Amino acid sequence: xxxxxxxxxxxxxxxxxDDISFEVQPGSVVGFLGPNGxxxxxxxxxxxxxxxxxxxxxxxxxxxYHALPNPARHVGVMLDAAAQHPGRTGKEVLHLVxxxxxxxxxxxxxxxxxxxxxxxxxxxxxxxxxxxxxQRLGLAGALMGDPQVLILDEPANGLDxxxxxxxxxxxxxxxxxxxxxxxxSHLLHEVQIIADELVMIGRGxxxxxxxxxxxxxxxxxxxxxxxxxxxxxxxxxKGFEVSGDRSGILVQASPEEVGRAAxxxxxxxxxxxxxxxxxxxQLFLSLxxxxxxxxxxx
Amino acid sequence: MTAVLxxxxxxxxxxxxxxxxxxxxxxxxxxxxxxxxxxxTRAGRWMLIVxxxxxxxxVSINLIWGSNADQTFGTFLGLTSFPLxxxxxxxxxxxATAEWSQRTGLVTFTLEPRRGRVLAAKNVAGVLxxxxxxxxxxxxxxxxxxxxxxxxxxxxxxxxxxxxxxxxVVAMTVFVIQGLAFGFALLITPLAIVASILLxxxxxxxxxxxxxxxxxxxxLDLNRTVEPLMSGTMTGEQWAHLGTSSLVWxxxxxxxxxxxxxxxxxx
Numbered sequence: 089x090x091x092x093x094x095x096x097x098x099x100x101x102x103x104x105x106d107d108i109s110f111e112v113q114p115g116s117v118v119g120f121l122g123p124n125g126x127x128x129x130x131x132x133x134x135x136x137x138x139x140x141x142x143x144x145x146x147x148x149x150x151x152x153y154h155a156l157p158n159p160a161r162h163v164g165v166m167l168d169a170a171a172q173h174p175g176r177t178g179k180e181v182l183h184l185v186x187x188x189x190x191x192x193x194x195x196x197x198x199x200x201x202x203x204x205x206x207x208x209x210x211x212x213x214x215x216x217x218x219x220x221x222x223q224r225l226g227l228a229g230a231l232m233g234d235p236q237v238l239i240l241d242e243p244a245n246g247l248d249x250x251x252x253x254x255x256x257x258x259x260x261x262x263x264x265x266x267x268x269x270x271x272x273s274h275l276l277h278e279v280q281i282i283a284d285e286l287v288m289i290g291r292g293x294x295x296x297x298x299x300x301x302x303x304x305x306x307x308x309x310x311x312x313x314x315x316x317x318x319x320x321x322x323x324x325x326k327g328f329e330v331s332g333d334r335s336g337i338l339v340q341a342s343p344e345e346v347g348r349a350a351x352x353x354x355x356x357x358x359x360x361x362x363x364x365x366x367x368x369x370q371l372f373l374s375l376x377x378x379x380x381x382x383x384x385x386x
Numbered sequence: 387m388t389a390v391l392x393x394x395x396x397x398x399x400x401x402x403x404x405x406x407x408x409x410x411x412x413x414x415x416x417x418x419x420x421x422x423x424x425x426x427t428r429a430g431r432w433m434l435i436v437x438x439x440x441x442x443x444x445v446s447i448n449l450i451w452g453s454n455a456d457q458t459f460g461t462f463l464g465l466t467s468f469p470l471x472x473x474x475x476x477x478x479x480x481x482a483t484a485e486w487s488q489r490t491g492l493v494t495f496t497l498e499p500r501r502g503r504v505l506a507a508k509n510v511a512g513v514l515x516x517x518x519x520x521x522x523x524x525x526x527x528x529x530x531x532x533x534x535x536x537x538x539x540x541x542x543x544x545x546x547x548x549x550x551x552x553x554x555v556v557a558m559t560v561f562v563i564q565g566l567a568f569g570f571a572l573l574i575t576p577l578a579i580v581a582s583i584l585l586x587x588x589x590x591x592x593x594x595x596x597x598x599x600x601x602x603x604x605x606l607d608l609n610r611t612v613e614p615l616m617s618g619t620m621t622g623e624q625w626a627h628l629g630t631s632s633l634v635w636x637x638x639x640x641x642x643x644x645x646x647x648x649x650x651x652x653x
Contacts, residue, residue, distance in 0.1 A: 103547070131653070136499075137495070137496070137499040138651065138652040139652070153499055156405075157411075158409065158411050159496065159499060162402075162405065165496040167492050167496070168564055170489075171489040171491075172488070172493070173484075173488045175429055175430075180426050184494070185424060185497065187415065188412065188415065188419050188498065190415065195406035200517070234402060235402075236402055284534070288463045
């Protein structure tokens with residue numbers, strides 16, 4: 089269980105994190121989304137005691153991070169998988185973690201097994217690791233203490249599709265067993281599949297938060313049929329907002345409502361689904377457009 | 387330890403210890419981890435091996451080219467102090483700054499958020515490593531003495547008053563701690579090393595400029611104030627000199643370093 093209350097961080101005039109508050113319940117995965125420089129990493133560093141907050145507080149399992157004796161046994165943290173001495177072997181890195189937290193020696197092999205690092209890879213020095221291997225090593229380090237809570241900053245960074253699939257499975261299973269996961273990411277599609285709740289942050293402030301269903305339901309329904317014009321008319325007649333573009337019709341209604349409208353109008357549907365991923369991407373882009381780095385279209 | 391996370395089924399496979407049951411990390415374990423961190427990389431290990439080897443080099447030079455009168459254990463040991471005065475601070479500096487040069491602080495300080503304990507553990511580990519290098523110097527000196535007996539035909543002279551032995555060890559340890567202090571204060575390895583090496587040079591220059599500066603140097607030049615320690619002849623006034631120079635070159639940087647480490651943002 090993680091709680092964040094009015095957490096703020098200012099560097100002189102610049103406000104990196106501006107009064108953010110949210111909660112992560114046990115058994116759920118919360119995706120922390122935001123463009124580059126939105127304040128996600130800063131917020132996570134404040135939650136783990138690495139950066140002192142200007143105001144506000146955060147607790148993990150009801151306590152301030154500093155008040156947790158041997159925190160790794162309760163909270164697994166991975167903030168930057170690249171922050172390792174390149175001259176150490178993967179096994180040595182995990183061994184150091186295990187030694188510090190008092191885990192049995194067998195835990196190193198268990199953790200490597202969990203993240204899919206082979207014994208041969210474990211003996212290589214970190215400088216010879218691929219990006220994906222470093223991420224796996226970082227995750228193994230977070231899992232060493234068998235914690236109830238995971239705080240991961242961009243865990244899917246640099247992973248290939250297979251790696252992302254594996255991580256998704258791992259974190260989903262972890263949450264289903266009662267664990268709490270807070271992960272930050274840019275990868276909207278991946279976060280969408282794995283997270284239950286989303287917290288979107290832009291320029292240090294929370295711009296949207298809520299369960300996936302709430303945030304994505306607002307995206308509407310995409311539908312394609314054998315007679316799109318007739319369908320559009322039928323839907324508008326029922327009072328639904330309809331917009332058309334190249335990939336079909338977007339209706340501000342639930343799939344059920346669209347289906348019924350099509351049934352009433354005797355129109356054959358060829359595609360019917362929530363605007364899901366595009367909805368989230370649109371939401372993300374629109375809410376953070378003001379803070380984006382892209383040149384504004386004239 | 388309880389069973390592994392079961393990926394196949396969705397059933398909870400084990401219970402975790404309650405928050406109150408898990409104890410903090412014992413200090414000795416923190417020290418052991420720090421010691422291991424300093425020696426588990428090739429760079430770390432070779433640095434220590436090279437330092438030990440330099441002691442051997444220095445005594446070999448005396449063995450081969452020194453006069454017979456100088457081939458005593460005490461002389462051999464005394465000679466090792468010259469390279470050690472420069473190298474031991476580096477041991478201290480590396481112990482202090484390694485965390486920051488590799489950004490591993492992100493891991494270290496999430497595993498133990500009470501940074502004061504980590505700071506103390508690094509200090510203890512640094513001193514222990516320094517003692518290891520000092521022990522290597524003793525071994526090198528002893529080896530040289532034996533070789534001098536066998537090859538140069540001199541009589542072994544193991545006489546070294548315990549005050550001198552202790553003084554030597556304490557003086558060398560002071561240099562390790564000075565390195566630690568500089569390392570923590572500056573947190574940038576090359577900067578701290580350069581500062582530590584330049585310090586005696588600057589003092590020699592300063593002391594040479596005027597008589598007044600020279601007498602100030604008697605109080606503040608760490609290299610000078612440890613000399614009586616190594617010859618085992620510390621008077622009360624000389625302890626005062628040592629205390630003052632230690633305060634300035636160790637105490638103050640250590641305080642600055644502690645403040646920096648405890649409050650600095652770790653990125």
